[in-house]
Amino acid sequence: MTTSPLFLPRDTLDAFLLALRDSGFERILGPMARDGAITMREIDTAADLPTGVGDRQHPGHYRLTETGHGRCFAWANGPQALKPLTFAPRETLWRCERDDDGRLAFRDAGLRHTPTAVIGVRACDLAALRIQERHFLGEPDPDPHYAARRDSLLLVAVHCSHPADTCFCASTGDGPKAESGFDIALSELDEGFVATAGTDRGQQILERLGLAPATMAQGEQADAEIEAAVRCQTRSLPGQNLKDALYARLEHPHWDDVGRRCLSCGNCTAVCPTCFCHAEQDEPVLDGGSSDHLRQWDSCFTAVHSYMGHFLVREETRLRYRQWLTHKLASWHEQYGRSGCVGCGRCIAWCPVGIDITAEVSALLGSGDAQS
Amino acid sequence: MHNPDRPFEVEVVERVEETPTIYTLHLRFTDPGIERSYRCQPGQFNMLYLYGVGEIPISIVSDPDSRGPVEHTIRSVGRVTRGMEMLRVGDRIGLRGPYGRGWPLQEAEGRDVVFVTGGLGCAPLVSLIRYVVERRERFGRIVILQGVKHSDDLIWRRQYERWQRLPDVQVLLASDVGGPNWPYSVGRVTVLFSQAAIDPDRSIVMLCGPEVMMKSSIERLLAIGVPPEVIWLSIERNMQCGIGHCGHCQLGPYFVCHDGPVFHYPALRPWLGVTGF
Ligand SMILES: Cc1cc2nc3c(=O)[nH]c(=O)nc-3n(C[C@H](O)[C@H](O)[C@H](O)COP(=O)(O)OP(=O)(O)OC[C@H]3O[C@@H](n4cnc5c(N)ncnc54)[C@H](O)[C@@H]3O)c2cc1C
Ligand code: SF4
Ligand code: SF4
Ligand code: FES
Numbered sequence: 001m002t003t004s005p006l007f008l009p010r011d012t013l014d015a016f017l018l019a020l021r022d023s024g025f026e027r028i029l030g031p032m033a034r035d036g037a038i039t040m041r042e043i044d045t046a047a048d049l050p051t052g053v054g055d056r057q058h059p060g061h062y063r064l065t066e067t068g069h070g071r072c073f074a075w076a077n078g079p080q081a082l083k084p085l086t087f088a089p090r091e092t093l094w095r096c097e098r099d100d101d102g103r104l105a106f107r108d109a110g111l112r113h114t115p116t117a118v119i120g121v122r123a124c125d126l127a128a129l130r131i132q133e134r135h136f137l138g139e140p141d142p143d144p145h146y147a148a149r150r151d152s153l154l155l156v157a158v159h160c161s162h163p164a165d166t167c168f169c170a171s172t173g174d175g176p177k178a179e180s181g182f183d184i185a186l187s188e189l190d191e192g193f194v195a196t197a198g199t200d201r202g203q204q205i206l207e208r209l210g211l212a213p214a215t216m217a218q219g220e221q222a223d224a225e226i227e228a229a230v231r232c233q234t235r236s237l238p239g240q241n242l243k244d245a246l247y248a249r250l251e252h253p254h255w256d257d258v259g260r261r262c263l264s265c266g267n268c269t270a271v272c273p274t275c276f277c278h279a280e281q282d283e284p285v286l287d288g289g290s291s292d293h294l295r296q297w298d299s300c301f302t303a304v305h306s307y308m309g310h311f312l313v314r315e316e317t318r319l320r321y322r323q324w325l326t327h328k329l330a331s332w333h334e335q336y337g338r339s340g341c342v343g344c345g346r347c348i349a350w351c352p353v354g355i356d357i358t359a360e361v362s363a364l365l366g367s368g369d370a371q372s
Numbered sequence: 373m374h375n376p377d378r379p380f381e382v383e384v385v386e387r388v389e390e391t392p393t394i395y396t397l398h399l400r401f402t403d404p405g406i407e408r409s410y411r412c413q414p415g416q417f418n419m420l421y422l423y424g425v426g427e428i429p430i431s432i433v434s435d436p437d438s439r440g441p442v443e444h445t446i447r448s449v450g451r452v453t454r455g456m457e458m459l460r461v462g463d464r465i466g467l468r469g470p471y472g473r474g475w476p477l478q479e480a481e482g483r484d485v486v487f488v489t490g491g492l493g494c495a496p497l498v499s500l501i502r503y504v505v506e507r508r509e510r511f512g513r514i515v516i517l518q519g520v521k522h523s524d525d526l527i528w529r530r531q532y533e534r535w536q537r538l539p540d541v542q543v544l545l546a547s548d549v550g551g552p553n554w555p556y557s558v559g560r561v562t563v564l565f566s567q568a569a570i571d572p573d574r575s576i577v578m579l580c581g582p583e584v585m586m587k588s589s590i591e592r593l594l595a596i597g598v599p600p601e602v603i604w605l606s607i608e609r610n611m612q613c614g615i616g617h618c619g620h621c622q623l624g625p626y627f628v629c630h631d632g633p634v635f636h637y638p639a640l641r642p643w644l645g646v647t648g649f
Binding site: 103278281335 | 374375376377378379380381402421423424425426427449450462463464465466608609610612613615616617618619620622624625627630642646647648649
């Protein structure tokens with residue numbers, strides 16, 4: 001569902017936050033400019049939002065800038081947005097208690113999370129969320145930890161009007177407009193926001209505010225900004241399904257080339273909103289009688305990811321990069337029916353040596369080799 | 373929602389020392405309800421948890437129709453397996469499973485069954501050999517080709533010798549390094565193919581062991597006219613979760629923990645032997 005657009009004047013933003021709290025979302029996360037980056041943090045009032053803050057992103061480069069105007073969503077995604085909220089970087093899955101006779105009892109970790117509204121979610125991250133939901137919540141073993149975190153969230157999207165130089169969501173089909181997966185979606189204009197609801201609970205929250213319908217001109221202005229955001233994206237992938245093209249190039253010499261530049265640091269997997277790999281480990285609890293079983297983010301760029309005792313499946317960086325790229329853009333289609341890349345550009349900006357997934361794919365495929 | 377990651381308590385009811393570094397644990401669920409409802413197939417695996425140390429994937433070797441304890445044969449190689457070596461009867465560990473796809477028992481019925489194993493990755497296949505031998509009348513001829521690195525590595529030697537004496541069973545053994553007590557062939561498992569009596573039209577083939585060994589064995593099989601469609605193989609990858617979440621066991625498009633560990637060769641053909649997958 002998407003409701004007909006309402007207009008939320010800029011000076012009612014605080015009333016909007018209040019309506020979220022009154023609807024049971026005790027905690028509100030929104031973008032904040034902190035430590036040189038836009039990150040999602042707990043906000044109290046609209047004054048916490050990054051008004052006048054923009055960003056400049058290039059391969060291996062991310063800087064905040066001043067925009068000189070009064071908008072607060074005039075930036076492209078920072079290093080992380082939604083993923084840590086649903087797939088925690090580190091969490092306990094269960095605890096094992098051992099009594100004096102050596103008997104073991106396995107207890108589930110707590111699954112209660114504060115109801116949280118997140119403001120400023122981008123289309124690419126909503127697309128990534130859908131992918132991770134398929135991964136963690138699909139049959140036969142849906143993950144209750146992921147489910148509990150996901151269920152605690154209300155999502156307020158803001159359509160992207162200021163993509164970075166690194167963004168290419170238009171070519172993956174995942175943005176810049178948030179088409180679904182949100183409770184409420186906003187388009188930011190100078191004087192306020194065009195708001196639509198995507199769910200009943202989103203609609204109920206908007207109804208509390210008694211907003212007037214957006215005018216035709218406001219609707220057109222919002223659409224025009226999204227159109228402009230599409231046009232300003234210069235990067236792209238040469239197709240939405242590169243499976244056959246990449247599988248045909250598993251022994252291409254370019255893997256050596258990128259393998260020489262890649263530091264195997266795993267930054268790309270940490271910032272990627274779709275990467276789901278994690279390691280499990282056990283940690284004794286200080287009481288001496290129990291042990292926690294944890295999972296924490298892992299990366300196919302680490303050596304232990306493919307450790308098999310007597311050998312590593314992927315000893316060389318070249319092979320790890322190939323695993324990453326072919327998983328993202330090829331085998332993902334077989335596993336989840338779509339590419340694992342939503343075009344957010346984070347792996348490009350946060351790579352310390354500026355490796356650019358779109359450029360690597362072009363080099364592998366050669367020009368004029370695009371797939372449908 | 374049930375927490376699929378959480379193990380159940382099992383008790384060690386028997387421990388068999390197979391060799392100085394290989395042991396078999398017989399495990400019984402302490403919850404009788406789970407004990408009654410637990411079902412598994414040869415080729416599937418469980419995740420075993422040692423208190424405070426960690427969890428590892430281990431193949432199930434007990435017969436699927438036995439209502440007795442779940443059996444696991446484990447080789448000590450690292451943190452968890454060495455810790456489990458210390459377990460004694462009465463000790464408790466965690467177990468969850470069974471996971472993955474086992475051997476194609478139905479497809480095998482009525483056919484000659486050829487087993488090819490190499491190195492030490494034999495546990496998942498030995499359980500299948502036992503299964504077939506126990507139900508001899510449902511299968512055709514049995515051909516067992518087993519390769520080991522060193523003659524001392526052949527565990528269950530007496531069992532192989534017993535199988536060898538059964539009617540319509542051919543057992544061929546090879547060791548990379550022979551020795552005074554090794555009356556069998558010396559060399560890789562592939563040296564055995566010239567002696568094996570395999571009817572390509574009646575056979576189904578099950579392989580387990582190092583991937584290079586399986587790949588070269590499959591080349592031999594195809595060369596004597598065995599169709600790819602009757603070849604099955606068991607694969608190992610690093611596993612942390614066993615339920616398709618952690619991403620460690622990926623092999624091309626597959627998650628070995630739930631698309632395998634037993635694979636139909638045609639599905640794996642593009643990936644087998646490609647370094648890095
Ligand atoms: C489907 C499957 C079935 C298996 N069946 C058996 C069996 O029946 N008997 C047996 O002795 N071994 C079996 N293995 C191998 C066994 O899982 C490893 O030997 C074991 O994980 C080593 O753990 P460790 O902590 O002692 O060793 P370490 O070297 O300390 O390993 C640390 C961690 O790395 C991972 N790891 C290391 N080696 C392997 C490996 N070969 N495979 C998967 N993960 C690994 C595990 O997460 C392990 O906890 C099987 C593996 C798989 C994937
Ligand atoms: S691969 Fe890169 S651009 Fe694609 S979703 Fe992941 S971080 Fe974003
Ligand atoms: S295998 Fe690599 S690319 Fe795929 S999800 Fe895991 S970390 Fe990401
Ligand atoms: S073992 Fe975790 S995904 Fe297969």
